[in-house]
Amino acid sequence: VIFTTPQHLSDYWHMFEGIIPSVVATASRDGTPNVNYISQVFFVDEQHVALSNQFMSKTVANVMENPRVQAIVIDPFAGRQGILDLAFERAETSGPKFEQFAARITAITAHRGMEKVMRLKSADIYRVINFTIQDSGRIDGALPAPPSRKNLLADAAKLSLELARESNLDSAIDLVLNRLATSFGMRHAMVLLTDAEREMLTTIASRGYDQQGTGAEVPWGQGVIGMAAAKACTMRFANVGRHFLLANSIDTSQYLNTDLSRIIPLPGLENPQSLIAAPLLANGEVQGVIYAESPEWLAFTPFDEQAFSLIAAQLAGIVAVAETSREPEVASAKPARSAKAVRASGKEIFVRHYAFDDSLFINNDYVIKGVPGRILWRMLQIHNAEGRTEFTNRELRLDAALKLPEFKDNLETRLLLLSRRLAEKQFAITITRHGRGRVSLSVAGKPILTDVAS
Amino acid sequence: MISGLDSKVVDMINAHPLIIIGSCDRALVPAASRAFGARVKDGGKALEVLVSHVLSQQTIANIQDTRRIAATFVQPETYESYQFKGRLTSCDEPDEDDWKLSAEYCQTISHRLGAIGAPANVVYLICISRNVMRVRFDIEEAYVQTPGKISGQRL
Numbered sequence: 356v357i358f359t360t361p362q363h364l365s366d367y368w369h370m371f372e373g374i375i376p377s378v379v380a381t382a383s384r385d386g387t388p389n390v391n392y393i394s395q396v397f398f399v400d401e402q403h404v405a406l407s408n409q410f411m412s413k414t415v416a417n418v419m420e421n422p423r424v425q426a427i428v429i430d431p432f433a434g435r436q437g438i439l440d441l442a443f444e445r446a447e448t449s450g451p452k453f454e455q456f457a458a459r460i461t462a463i464t465a466h467r468g469m470e471k472v473m474r475l476k477s478a479d480i481y482r483v484i485n486f487t488i489q490d491s492g493r494i495d496g497a498l499p500a501p502p503s504r505k506n507l508l509a510d511a512a513k514l515s516l517e518l519a520r521e522s523n524l525d526s527a528i529d530l531v532l533n534r535l536a537t538s539f540g541m542r543h544a545m546v547l548l549t550d551a552e553r554e555m556l557t558t559i560a561s562r563g564y565d566q567q568g569t570g571a572e573v574p575w576g577q578g579v580i581g582m583a584a585a586k587a588c589t590m591r592f593a594n595v596g597r598h599f600l601l602a603n604s605i606d607t608s609q610y611l612n613t614d615l616s617r618i619i620p621l622p623g624l625e626n627p628q629s630l631i632a633a634p635l636l637a638n639g640e641v642q643g644v645i646y647a648e649s650p651e652w653l654a655f656t657p658f659d660e661q662a663f664s665l666i667a668a669q670l671a672g673i674v675a676v677a678e679t680s681r682e683p684e685v686a687s688a689k690p691a692r693s694a695k696a697v698r699a700s701g702k703e704i705f706v707r708h709y710a711f712d713d714s715l716f717i718n719n720d721y722v723i724k725g726v727p728g729r730i731l732w733r734m735l736q737i738h739n740a741e742g743r744t745e746f747t748n749r750e751l752r753l754d755a756a757l758k759l760p761e762f763k764d765n766l767e768t769r770l771l772l773l774s775r776r777l778a779e780k781q782f783a784i785t786i787t788r789h790g791r792g793r794v795s796l797s798v799a800g801k802p803i804l805t806d807v808a809s
Numbered sequence: 810m811i812s813g814l815d816s817k818v819v820d821m822i823n824a825h826p827l828i829i830i831g832s833c834d835r836a837l838v839p840a841a842s843r844a845f846g847a848r849v850k851d852g853g854k855a856l857e858v859l860v861s862h863v864l865s866q867q868t869i870a871n872i873q874d875t876r877r878i879a880a881t882f883v884q885p886e887t888y889e890s891y892q893f894k895g896r897l898t899s900c901d902e903p904d905e906d907d908w909k910l911s912a913e914y915c916q917t918i919s920h921r922l923g924a925i926g927a928p929a930n931v932v933y934l935i936c937i938s939r940n941v942m943r944v945r946f947d948i949e950e951a952y953v954q955t956p957g958k959i960s961g962q963r964l
Contacts, residue, residue: 386833390831
């Protein structure tokens with residue numbers, strides 16, 4: 356057994372990822388010891404670590420009497436033990452560290468009954484008095500190598516420059532998802548955009564799944580994705596484990612009284628171990644979330660998290676610009692009938708619109724609900740009445756039937772969502788966006804429209 | 810002293826759960842370590858735990874000096890946990906039965922941890938026993954430590 360005392364705690368970052376539970380020992384004033392497992396010791400800085408205080412009542416009581424603590428953290432690659440001699444400094448019940456811990460706990464205990472049990476009382480900060488590595492031997496050739504500290508800054512900078520040249524949100528999202536897979540090893544990822552009106556995050560694109568799931572929704576504040584949005588903070592889990600799979604899944608109880616034909620399943624791996632979700636934060640608002648997952652534990656390192664957050668911030672800027680920069684005024688509010696305009700003909704396409712949630716079905720297949728459903732319904736009404744196939748964003752904005760808010764209508768992202776959903780499911784009706792400002796409707800047949808009032 | 814342990818708890822200990830040991834020195838500086846096997850003794854009034862004196866020098870020294878010890882047993886699959894606190898009655902070199910128990914413990918806990926997805930190689934290294942001592946103590950306090958409402962309740 357070899358004992359070493361490293362200079363830098365951060366060199367052993369992989370011991371603070373919670374892959375294997377940590378042990379914490381305390382002692383009361385009268386010298387009675389107490390020993391407990393905790394899920395994770397968090398790295399704070401070179402001199403400090405943090406413990407999340409959820410249900411360690413005796414540990415906390417002891418620390419109030421005697422601030423000394425010893426914790427054991429495990430190297431998940433080499434099986435070495437890190438022995439931390441600690442002194443309690445303070446308990447934070449608000450602030451960034453507390454919020455981060457609380458969000459993590461809430462995200463992974465979303466299933467019923469666990470939230471109260473797992474409720475965070477405080478984020479407890481400890482000063483590191485001594486850190487010793489205890490290396491008790493290895494099995495020849497049996498251990499996986501720890502992840503390298505790859506310089507992700509170069510890849511992030513390259514992508515950042517590419518994104519800076521990109522003015523089209525559609526292409527920017529594809530670029531990010533493609534680069535995450537090729538340069539960052541994040542092969543299963545998705546981008547979701549905020550639907551503030553319905554307090555939802557809607558999947559706009561994904562990579563690495565059998566179904567793209569365009570239009571799939573996550574309620575604001577629910578699960579890892581929802582919490583990343585609600586708390587506007589990046590969340591990373593290195594070992595979700597099978598015990599947390601239920602907790603991590605979206606609570607489907609909200610759908611108990613809902614027609615399941617109106618639900619688009621969220622893409623997802625069957626058994627993810629590593630998760631990362633970063634808010635798309637721009638102009639002080641969460642524009643959406645970018646999420647990645649992996650079947651491997653510790654697939655995403657703290658360095659990946661930094662690069663991921665940078666990419667998220669840049670993509671957020673593009674989302675915000677797409678929504679705030681309006682198209683040129685040259686577009687007519689009431690454009691003349693397009694040269695391409697044709698009267699509907701050919702095979703009948705049955706389109707049903709349900710007014711209560713603006714859900715839309717094409718030949719009995721669910722398309723989408725909410726504002727995108729309302730937009731397509733309106734375009735089809737105009738198409739059937741006037742034979743038009745060309746529309747402008749401006750006329751859509753001015754159309755009272757669409758009931759778009761005057762400020763921040765998110766029209767651009769809603770059209771993008773609609774066009775991707777229609778293309779993914781290969782419906783007989785599609786829309787194509789021409790830069791910002793024009794939209795073409797393509798109908799391979801004769802739409803028969805039915806409006807269901809309630 | 811407690812009157813004895815419930816058969817459910819005895820069965821849990823005999824099934825080789827995770828075992829961690831707590832101690833502290835006279836200056837109240839705590840030490841944590843793992844144990845590599847345990848037995849229920851004296852009709853549930855005492856416990857024997859196998860502690861490595863190579864990996865856990867400070868723990869052994871503390872226990873021999875203060876005679877105070879805490880041992881927590883955790884079912885890795887369910888987090889069902891119990892903590893026992895007491896006073897050392899003996900600390901001895903291992904005999905053949907101890908080595909046998911330690912080997913059986915390491916094999917079983919490796920399998921149990923591996924079955925719930927813990928990295929197998931690391932599990933083996935954590936569970937491999939080295940130069941254990943047999944530490945026996947009388948149980949003075951027993952607590953449920955399973956996370957939740959009953960955590961901290963006396964058994």
